[in-house]
Amino acid sequence: MFTGIIESLGTISNVVRECTNVHFNIESKISSQLKVDQSVAHNGVCLTVTSIKNNTHTVTAVEETLKKTNLSDWKEGDLVNLERCMQMNGRLDGHIVQGHVDQIGKCVNKLVLDGSWLYDFEYDSKEAGHVTVEKGSITINGTSLTCFNTTEKGFSVTIIPYTFENTVFKTLESGDKVNLEFDIIGKYVSKLLNKN
Structure with a gap:
């Protein structure tokens, strides 16, 4: 669950295609604070962090996600909006966002x-x-x-x-x-x- 209040901008540093999946390496000021298995909204798409190295984290988009979102257009150097999931003990500054692009x-x-x-x-x-x-x-x-x-x-x-x-x-x-x-x-x- 997210709020739609963007926490940080990330920069796509690498794009790797593997079968029908695409792995994105994203460098940001919050990447080092993330953990593997964490859900993070990337331009509104809820993706799971699969690895972290220094200030870069990796997420994977499957074919269904690529079809329903603009992720298939992402390339190295593009900026991406990032938001970690909301905390239940905080204020809801935006609105209820699922991270499921329609x-x-x-x-x-x-x-x-x-x-x-x-x-x-x-x-x-x-x-x-x-x-x-x-x-x-x-x-x-x-x-x-x-x-x-x-x-x-x-x-x-x-x-x-x-x-x-x-x-x-x-x-x-x-x-x-x-x-x-x-x-x-x-x-x-x-x-x-x-x-x-």
């Missing part, structure tokens, strides 16, 4: 404003439960955000300078693919309402 979305517009950045995203709305509501929560590449201008297949978010500088949003451009996790409460409500 689908890939696409950034269709980036607008630099006076002191913030506005991003527009589109997604395939055919999946039941993949809904957004005005001023509701959405997770983009693991970052908990409030969406607005919601439509049946898209929404907008505004990014403050702190979030821009400390997440992968500073590298995100129009046309880029992103990992989307829709609000778990909204998914349950949608499923109940659409039951036959």
Whole structure:
């Protein structure tokens, strides 16, 4: 379980393909504090740490994960949002995030404003439960955000300078693919309402 509050940025230092799996070595300021078997959200994807060496940790993505996320596009030098699982004795600063990506979305517009950045995203709305509501929560590449201008297949978010500088949003451009996790409460409500 995660909150969508990004803890650190990591840099992909190596990508190794093995059969249908891909192993990613990621260097970050929190890598040395991790432990093998720990679940860590990488751009919103919950992955298990398989090894640690100095300031680098390794995770493996299986074929199913590669199909449902933007991990298949990752390459050496790319930045990745990192978040360790939440502690039950702390505040929930973002929203309830599972680290289970629902689908890939696409950034269709980036607008630099006076002191913030506005991003527009589109997604395939055919999946039941993949809904957004005005001023509701959405997770983009693991970052908990409030969406607005919601439509049946898209929404907008505004990014403050702190979030821009400390997440992968500073590298995100129009046309880029992103990992989307829709609000778990909204998914349950949608499923109940659409039951036959």
